[in-house]
Amino acid sequence: MSAGEKRVSRGLDTPFEERLFQRVLLLVPLAGLALFFLYPLSIVVWRSFQQGDGTTGLGNYREILGLDHLWRVVSNSLVMSGLTAVICVGLGLVIAYALSRTRIPLRWLVTLALILPLLAPSLVQALGLIFMFGRNGLLTSLLGVQVQIYGLPGLVIANSLYALPQAVMILAVALRHADRRQYDAALVLGASPWRRFVDITLPGLRFGLLSAGFVCFTVTITDFGNAAVIGGNYRVLASEIYAQVVGQMNFNMGAVVGILLLIPTLLAFYLEKVAGLRGGSSEGAIPVEPDRWAPRDIPLWILTHLTALFVIAIVAVVIFASFVQLWPYRMSLTLKNYNITTQGGYDPLWTSLYASLITAVFGTAMLFALVLAQRKMPGWSARLVYLLAIVPVGVPGLVLGLSYVLSFNVRPVFPGILYGSALLIAFCNFYHYHSQGFLTMVTGIRNVPQPLEETVTTIGGGLWANLRDAVIPIMVPTLISVFFFLFMRGMVTLSAVIFLITPKLSVGAVSVMRLDQAGSSTQAAAFAVLIMITVLAAMGLMRLLLIWQSRRSRARAAG
Known part of the structure; x- marks a missing residue:
């Protein structure tokens, strides 16, 4: 040079x-x-x-790790986020596959359902579940059946609704990376649709599945909104930090719990990045075009549309409740709920x-x-x-x-x-x-x-x-x-x-x-x-x- x-x-x-x-x-x-x-x-x-006497050391860590309830809180967080990730990945794969590989009718309905959780704070899903299945819920009153929606069940459902759109987006991108020539070769060799799915689609999705799972795990283990509204006595790390800082004004212990929450999040972030890097698209891939096959399409469409309708219903019941006179006793419609004067008004x-x-x-x-x-x-x-x-x-x-x-x-x-x-x-x-x-x-x-x-x-x-x-x-x-x-x-x-x-x-x-x-x-x-x-x-x-x-x-x- x-x-x-x-x-x-x-x-x-x-x-x-x-x-x-x-x-x-x-x-x-x-x-x-x-x-x-x-x-x-x-x-x-x-x-x-920083310890209570003004010195520095590991005293806060020893104290909080010695608390019996902390390990229950950690276990609760891992169980809740793990179940949520499994549900989101399973439903996300169904919806992403239906949108990418089939000619699904009413596509706009599914798109609407995937957009709705992004329009509001995460706690809206929990609020909708309470309006629908809570002690004074709409279905509880109509059917006379009490559903235990508070605690782990409600948290898993609410967080799944909140994280599902992210899983669908990740898996839809992974499906678009597939190469149609592999499927054409398998078809020439006489492979059945199920065989093509097992031998080509799933192996090509493995990193997308991992990435979606880690993202959903990270999003839900750190979420506070749903835990505050529907968690009940089922305490997780997010609510524990809030209790330490706001409830007990113990900022040092809150910092310790924050570090504990940071560890699984950073680990999940690292694994997700590794999965994302290894799951990149192949150069020159020919996109796979949607096709029709009734034995596959009908079950996928039914599950996709049922999921979409459930998401829409949860948000719709929140909108409906905002116009109700006195839930659930006086169901006449009114605008008085929009006259908000408490909590700072507007x-x-x-x-x-x-x-x-x-x-x-x-x-x-x-x-x-x-x-x-x-x-x-x-x-x-x-x-x-x-x-x-x-x-x-x-x-x-x-x-x-x-x-x-x-x-x-x-x-x-x-x-x-x-x-x-x-x-x-x-x-x-x-x-x-x-x-x-x-x-x-x-x-x-x-x-x-x-x-x-x-x-x-x-x-x-x-x-x-x-x-x-x-x-x-x-x-x-x-x-x-x-x-x-x-x-x-x-x-x-x-x-x-x-x-x-x-x-x-x-x-x-x-x-x-x-x-x-x-x-x-x-x-x-x-x-x-x-x-x-x-x-x-x-x-x-x-x-x-x-x-x-x-x-x-x-x-x-x-x-």
Whole structure:
């Protein structure tokens, strides 16, 4: 390599302003990760070693590991999440296969069922189960049969409904990676449909099945909403952290339980990543087209549609309950449940909107800056930034929220001045979903054609022209998707922000939980419906913007 080529590879011939801009693009997002992710987590670890007498040591760990009920709580969490993962993977495979490999009727109904759990906080599933099967549930009153929905059964069902869409998405992607030529060869050899499924489909899905199982396990073992509403006396790690911090104000012991919750989550995250890497698609694969075979299709369709109808019914009963006069004694319809004056009235909803908008704007800008900087870096440093950017996905929202309390609930100087503000809630939500947004950005920026950038550079365009004419036009759909993803997740998140609530500041998801705990279950349903309407409107707006952008791009290409 000549001296000139070395100077170019090191960026020495790049104008100073561009080099400075590239450094800012990298250092600002990394500073955010350090301050709002690495620093709070380090405080959790430190506080877990701080003992009651002010010294440091393993006393907290010895004390909590010596508690008889802790091992029951750990066992409960593992059993609940394990059962949920098995159910989600089983039903997810059925639904994903029906959607991908058969010509299923009423596809829109199944799609609707998969969207609904994403529109509301996780506890809405638990709330719907109580309205349907609880002591005063709709079916309980109609049939006169008491169903034990509280505790483990309710937790498993509610968490399964919540995590099922993620399992379906992972397995649908895995099914799309299959190569039709393998099935054609098996058909020529006389293999029956069942034989083709056992010998080709299942082996090709093994890593997708593992990935879906680990994701569902991680999502449910860290969820607090369903445990708070329908868990009853069945205590899990998420409710134990809440009891230690809020109930007993024992932050050090809460940090210890947070570390215990972090261990299985990080392990599941690592195994899921390994499974995902080994289960990549094969180059040049020809997609498998859906076909018809009644002995296979009819059972798949029945189970898929029954599952979809059950999911829709659980959400529909929450919507119905929000209009009921006095559940279940006076079932006449009214709008009075939407006149919410307790628990801060509608202020938490406006706080959620404000914080979610900050999350979306700030998060989209930071992620875009990070991927722009990362793609210009040499191999080893780019991989290091990539690893740092995806690590937050392995940290449960409950642990991240606890770390924020321990880090920012300090004297009123920076960063303590942020505590009790919507801004801190926005930061917590963003770094909770940092990894998913980053991976989406990385996928989007890989779609920017290298020849297009080279053309802009060849005609004398610098960094700004490259961004304006090559990168941003291609990245607009990705930027829109990440913006609305962060906004919608910010509206429904509960676990990550439950510890950041103050007497003067709350958010919508927490208000739903508090209204239910106060006995105002129909008002809790009304508040949940408003959150769902807000998220649904955001989803519709995102869809319209993407359609508009697509038409604009086609018109520009045609012109």
